[in-house]
Amino acid sequence: MLRAIPSRRTGQPRYHFRRIVPAMLRPLLGKTEISLVLHTSDKLVARERAAALYARTGQLFRAGKMQNPSREDLLVLYSELIENYEIALKAQEESAKKVLEAERAQHLIEKADLVSRQSTFLNKVQPHMDSLLQALGQLKHTLDRRDVWNVAEKQGL
Numbered sequence: 341m342l343r344a345i346p347s348r349r350t351g352q353p354r355y356h357f358r359r360i361v362p363a364m365l366r367p368l369l370g371k372t373e374i375s376l377v378l379h380t381s382d383k384l385v386a387r388e389r390a391a392a393l394y395a396r397t398g399q400l401f402r403a404g405k406m407q408n409p410s411r412e413d414l415l416v417l418y419s420e421l422i423e424n425y426e427i428a429l430k431a432q433e434e435s436a437k438k439v440l441e442a443e444r445a446q447h448l449i450e451k452a453d454l455v456s457r458q459s460t461f462l463n464k465v466q467p468h469m470d471s472l473l474q475a476l477g478q479l480k481h482t483l484d485r486r487d488v489w490n491v492a493e494k495q496g497l
Contacts, residue, residue, distance in 0.1 A: 355389075355390070360372065368411045403417055
């Protein structure tokens with residue numbers, strides 16, 4: 341069973357897996373239920389993890405019913421289940437980190453490509469901008485001279 345319990349800090353749901361231990365195995369395991377934190381607030385991820393745990397606990401229960409193991413054997417199987425779950429969880433976390441690193445690297449590559457294209461554009465445009473600035477400077481000089489002539493003409497009238 342999957343259940344969501346709000347986090348004390350963030351208030352977001354944190355999902356937990358819970359499965360009742362069959363009555364005949366309770367004395368051997370010393371538990372009435374198996375409850376594990378799924379370490380996620382994403383419902384889809386929680387469902388995947390809960391399904392995997394459900395299958396593993398089912399294997400544990402079948403082994404306990406069919407093989408008639410001792411308490412120690414069943415506890416070893418239970419601890420292996422927990423250990424395998426933690427290993428799988430760490431592998432998922434590492435995988436998620438690697439995906440994030442790959443996405444960041446892709447972003448940096450795209451950013452570098454954009455900078456390269458902008459640099460190429462600016463290098464192509466620079467000579468034209470220089471000539472435009474020079475033409476504007478000449479135009480300003482010409483207009484300033486005309487203003488001086490117009491002032492002189494008005495004073496002469």
